[in-house]
Amino acid sequence: MIKTPLFLLVIGLTFILIMPRNSETKEPSKTSLEVGFAKGDATPKVGINPIYIAGFGHNRKAEGVSDPILIRVMVLKNEGKKYAFICADLIGLFKDQVDEIRKELKDFENVMFSCTHSHEGPDTLGLWGQTPFQSGINPDYMLSLVKITVNTVRDAAKNLTPCETEIAAVSIPELLYDGRPPIVKMDELLTLRFNKEKTKTALGIVLFWHCHPETLGSINKKLSSDFVGYTVNEIKKQTQAEAIVFTGAVGGLMTSLKVPIKNQQGENLNDGTFEKTERYGQLLANASLNSLKKAKAVNLTPIVVRKKEILLPVDNPIYRLAKQLGVFKREIFDWDLQLNKHPSLNQREEKHPSVKTEVSIIRLGELGIGCIPGEIYPELLLGKVAKTPExxxxxxxxxxxxxxxxxxxxxxxxxxGLANDEIGYILPKKQWDEKPPYAYGSKSAPYGEINSLGPDTAFLIANAFNELLSK
Structure with missing residues (x-):
């Protein structure tokens, strides 16, 4: 739940809907699969230069480290080709920086970089500096992220081991709070387990979950991965396997704040505490591991990747101001006037500022993964957008x-979500509610539009995915 002053640009793994097997789906042919896991420590040094914590307000300087900021990597190898799946304990990373990482990994067939969207890590977008007019990014730290990420991917590739795979899913709406009406949750936790061939020893466990890691809230002054670190640590404790948590569809707004959590003695735990954060992480880990007791074998080969670069108009005047001030640092492009011909889109003038982003689909045998460059509202994926606007x-x-x-x-x-870019919220145009009066009896503007590129973002992204699926 990014809470920032009105003029702050917040661009900043949705995730999970597991679907029943379709009888008409053609079974992919199974080929050998290898998997490797690794993690790299990307915790910035606190005390030398100010480290601004991302996700809530300005000038939240880190005073220490609660738990490390890690970059977790899974590498898959199939038919001689390697594929990297990366998730960092960060608020997000712009496509420009992701492309720098990819340049160092050209021997990989595909590199997918995502962030957990932790609101307790260092500013990597530039939006949470001392004031709204100053970037919170440390340039040296950003350069180190490239090196750490590349080295961690290489380490994961060194650990490649033949594997067998299982899949499980469980609905856990009790661990998710929707902060904006209409109430629509993507509350299925999807888990993959990679086992060593024949022995069934767990090599790694991968979770897909749809929740902002922000349990520690806006008062916290210590760097942390929030609940994610506690989740992977609990899985490691119980299974000795490495774990990764990918963040999914967190727009709308999916959060761990206001989720009622009790400790083992039955006492309520408060938002903004490490006790609640740890307990939430443990509960998520236990839900994943319990679901795996009924896991089914799944074929994750062959691997097919399709991606498409698209332009998205920057309609948000606050975003444009942030770019002019040097807070928002990414390349800007001119709008494609040909897109004005589409009746569903607002008309825009020549030279209207736009950003270039990427959407992609990854087919791992029987599992399809849509890689979305921001925080999408679940109703756009679940077919639950209201037929008529409020x-x-x-x-x-x-x-x-x-x-x-x-x-x-x-x-x-x-x-x-937050895959290969962070463009902010992606919400249905029918729900766009920037001007008073506001829907659902609200006395103020709902949260979302202020941190979105504009009302046509969701349409353009959906069109791009349909193009990829038609190939």
């Missing part, structure tokens, strides 16, 4: 964004 909404004649996820014909499927 009477106070800004676009009364808006069309519903094209479906792509529900019609994706895969035995299993999920999404990873």
């Amino acid at each position: 009477k106070e909404a800004d676009y009364q004649n808006a069309s519903t964004e094209p479906d792509w996820f529900q019609k994706w014909n895969m035995p299993y499927k999920t999404v990873v």
Whole structure:
């Protein structure tokens, strides 16, 4: 739940819907698969130069470290090709920086970089500095991130081991709070277990979960991965296997704050405490491990990756101001006027500022993963966008964004948010509610639009996914 002053640009693994096996889905042929895991420590040094903590307000300087900021990596190898899956305990990373990492890993068929979207780690987008007019980024730290990430990917590749795979899912709505009506949750936790061939010894466990890691809240002054670190540590404790938590569909707004959590003595734990954060992480780990007791074998080969670069208009005037001030540092492009011809899109002038981002689909045999470059509202994936806008909404004649996820014909499927970029919130145009009066009786503007590129973002992303799926 990024809470920032109005003029702050916040661009900043959705995830999980496991679907029943479709009888019409063609079974992919199984080929050998190897997996390797590694983690790299990307904790900045506190005390030399100010380290600004990302995710809530300005000038939140780190005063220490609660737990390390890690970059966790899984590498898969199939038919001689390597694929890297990366998740960092960070608020997000722009595509420009992701491309720098990819340049150092050209021997990989694909590199997917994502962030947990932790609100307790260092500023990596530039938006949480001392004031709204100053970047919170440490340039030396950003350079070190590239090196640490590349080295960790190389380490994971050194650990490649032949494996067998299992999949499980469980619905846990009790661990998710939706902070904006309408209440729509993506509350299925999807888990993959990679076992050593024949012995069934767990090599690694991968979770897909849809929740902002922000349990520690805005008062915390210690760097932390929030609940994610506690989740992977609990899994490691119980299984001796490495674990990764990918963040999914967290728009709308999916959070661990306000989730009622009790300790083992039955006492309520408060937001903003390490006690609640640790307990939440343990509960998530236990839900994952318990679901694996009924896991099914799954074929994750062959591996196919398709991706597409697209332009998204920067309609948000606050974002444009942030770019001018040097807070928002990424390349800006001119809008494609040909897109003005589409009746569902707002008209824009020549030279309208746009950003270039990427959407991609990764097919791991029976599992499809949609890689989304931001924080998408679950209703866009679940087919639960309201048929008609609330009477106070800004676009009364808006069309519903094209479906792509529900019609994706895969035995299993999920999404990873903040994948290869962080463009902010991706919400239905029918729900856009920037001007008063506000829907649902609210006296103030709902949270989301302030940190979105604009009302057509979701439509353009959905169109791009449909193009990829049609190939």
